[in-house]
Amino acid sequence: MSGKTYWIRTFGCQMNKLDSELAAGQLEAAGFARAPGDESADLVLLNTCSVRAKAQDRATSMLCNYTRDERGRSGQRLVGVMGCVVQQMKGKLLEAPCYADFALGTGAVSQLAEIIDRLAAGERGILALQADCSAWDYDSSIVRRQNKRSAFVAISRGCSNFCSYCIVPYVRGPIKHRKPECIIDEVKRLADAGYIDVCLLGQNVNAYKHGELKFVHLLEKLAQIDELRRLRFITTHPKDLCLDTVKMMAHQPFAPYISLPIQSGSDRILGLMNRGYTRRDYLEKVSWLREHVEGCFISTDIMVGFPGESDADFEDTLEVVRLAQFDNVYSFIYSPRPFTKASSFGNEVPKLVVKARFKRLLALQRQNHVERLRPFVGKTVEVLIDGASKKDRSAACGRSPQHVIVNLPQDRCEIGELVLAEITEAGVRTLIGKVTKRLMPAPRS
Ligand code: 5AD
Numbered sequence: 324m325s326g327k328t329y330w331i332r333t334f335g336c337q338m339n340k341l342d343s344e345l346a347a348g349q350l351e352a353a354g355f356a357r358a359p360g361d362e363s364a365d366l367v368l369l370n371t372c373s374v375r376a377k378a379q380d381r382a383t384s385m386l387c388n389y390t391r392d393e394r395g396r397s398g399q400r401l402v403g404v405m406g407c408v409v410q411q412m413k414g415k416l417l418e419a420p421c422y423a424d425f426a427l428g429t430g431a432v433s434q435l436a437e438i439i440d441r442l443a444a445g446e447r448g449i450l451a452l453q454a455d456c457s458a459w460d461y462d463s464s465i466v467r468r469q470n471k472r473s474a475f476v477a478i479s480r481g482c483s484n485f486c487s488y489c490i491v492p493y494v495r496g497p498i499k500h501r502k503p504e505c506i507i508d509e510v511k512r513l514a515d516a517g518y519i520d521v522c523l524l525g526q527n528v529n530a531y532k533h534g535e536l537k538f539v540h541l542l543e544k545l546a547q548i549d550e551l552r553r554l555r556f557i558t559t560h561p562k563d564l565c566l567d568t569v570k571m572m573a574h575q576p577f578a579p580y581i582s583l584p585i586q587s588g589s590d591r592i593l594g595l596m597n598r599g600y601t602r603r604d605y606l607e608k609v610s611w612l613r614e615h616v617e618g619c620f621i622s623t624d625i626m627v628g629f630p631g632e633s634d635a636d637f638e639d640t641l642e643v644v645r646l647a648q649f650d651n652v653y654s655f656i657y658s659p660r661p662f663t664k665a666s667s668f669g670n671e672v673p674k675l676v677v678k679a680r681f682k683r684l685l686a687l688q689r690q691n692h693v694e695r696l697r698p699f700v701g702k703t704v705e706v707l708i709d710g711a712s713k714k715d716r717s718a719a720c721g722r723s724p725q726h727v728i729v730n731l732p733q734d735r736c737e738i739g740e741l742v743l744a745e746i747t748e749a750g751v752r753t754l755i756g757k758v759t760k761r762l763m764p765a766p767r768s
C-alpha cells in the first residue's frame with residue numbers, strides 16, 4: 324500500500340501508547356506514511372481504553388463518526404479499532420452502528436501486518452483477538468518511536484490482581500511475563516542507539532517474575548547499562564513494592580519518580596477493592612521512598628465514589644493525601660465496569676455526593692501540587708524534550724528527571740534534545756523555564 328497514509332489516535336495508558344507505536348511500525352513497513360492529521364489519512368486507527376465508561380464511550384462514538392462519514396463519502400478510507408474495547412466488545416465493533424473495517428485485540432497487535440494484506444485484498448470486517456499465550460514477546464525492531472531518546476519497553480502484559488473495580492484482567496488477560504533476555508537485549512540496543520530514557524511497562528511491574536528472577540533482579544541487570552540516564556517503570560502496585568527495589572532506585576540510572584496508586588485512604592474500602600494492603604502499609608512504603616530516594620516524586624491515583632464509600636471513608640482519603648504529601652495526584656470518579664465484582668455491589672454513592680467529594684479532593688491536590696513544585700523556581704533542571712507545549716504549539720516542552728512537565732516558551736528545541744533549563748515559574752502540574760545550556764542534540768535518524 325505504498326503512497327497511502329495513516330493516522331492513529333491513542334486513548335488510555337502507556338501500554339496503549341506502546342501498542343500504537345507497534346501498529347505504526349507495521350503500517351510503515353507496509354508502505355504507509357504518517358498523515359499530518361486524521362482528515363487526509365487513508366487509514367484511521369483508534370486505540371481504545373475501557374478502564375472507565377467515559378473513555379470507552381468516547382472511543383466508540385469517535386469510531387461511529389469516522390465510519391458514518393466514510394459511508395457518506397466514497398468509502399475508500401479504512402477505519403480500524405484496537406485496544407481494550409476490542410477485547411470487551413469483540414465482533415460488535417464490526418456491526419451497526421460502529422462498522423469498523425477491522426478490529427485488533429490487545430494481544431493481537433503483531434497481527435496488523437497480516438491484516439493489512441487482507442485489507443489490500445479487499446477483505447473487510449476482520450476480527451483478531453488476543454492469543455492465549457503464557458510466554459509472550461514482541462518484535463521490538465518494528466516499534467516506531469517518535470522520540471529517539473525516550474522509549475517504552477514492556478516487561479509484562481495483563482494483570483492477575485482482580486481489584487474489584489477493574490476491567491483490565493478481563494480485557495488484557497492474566498499477567499504474562501516477557502523473557503528477561505529479550506528485555507535486557509532490547510534496552511541494550513536502545514542505549515546503543517542513543518536512547519537515554521527507558522520506561523519499563525506493565526500493569527503491575529513489581530509482580531514481574533521469570534523463574535527465580537524477580538523485578539528487582541531485572542532492575543539490577545538493567546542498571547548496568549551505562550548509557551541510560553533515566554530508567555523508570557510504571558505502574559507499581561503498592562502491595563508488591565519491596566524495600567530492595569526502593570533502595571535500588573536511589574542510584575543511577577533510576578529516575579527519582581514513582582507512580583504508586585493508593586486508590587483510597589480507607590482500610591475498609593481498600594479491603595472491598597481487594598487491594599491487598601492497608602493505609603499503614605502504603606504509608607510505610609512512602610516513607611521508604613522519602614528516606615532512600617532523594618527528591619523522589621510520588622504520583623498516585625485516587626478513586627472517589629467507590630460503592631459504599633462513606634463520608635468517614637472519604638475523610639480518610641483526604642487525610643492520607645495530607646500525610647503522604649503526594650507530588651502528583653490523578654483522581655477519578657468510580658465507574659462501574661462490566662465483568663467486575665464491584666459492579667454488583669449495589670450501595671451506589673449518590674452522584675451529587677460524589678461530585679462534592681471529587682471537588683474537595685481536586686482543591687486539596689491543587690494546593691499540594693503548587694507547594695511541591697514551588698521549590699524548583701530558581702533551580703536548574705535537566706529537560707528531555709518530548710514535543711510542543713499543549714497551550715502554545717511553537718513552544719518546546721519536555722520532562723525533568725522527576726517526570727514533571729517543563730514548558731520552555733522562549734525556546735525552540737527538537738524532540739529528543741536534552742537541555743538544562745532554569746525554572747522561572749511553578750504551576751499546578753507544570754514548570755516553566757528557559758534553556759541555559761544544550762547538553763545533547765536530537766539524534767539524527
Ligand atoms: N472507575 C474509575 N477509575 C478506575 N480506575 C481503574 N478502574 C476504574 C474504575 N472502574 C482508575 C484507577 C487506576 C487508573 C488507571 O484508573 O485509579 O489506577
Ligand code: SF4
Pocket residue numbers: 334335336337338339371372373374375406407491495
Ligand atoms: Fe485503558 Fe487499562 Fe486498557 Fe490501559 S490497560 S488501555 S488504561 S483499560
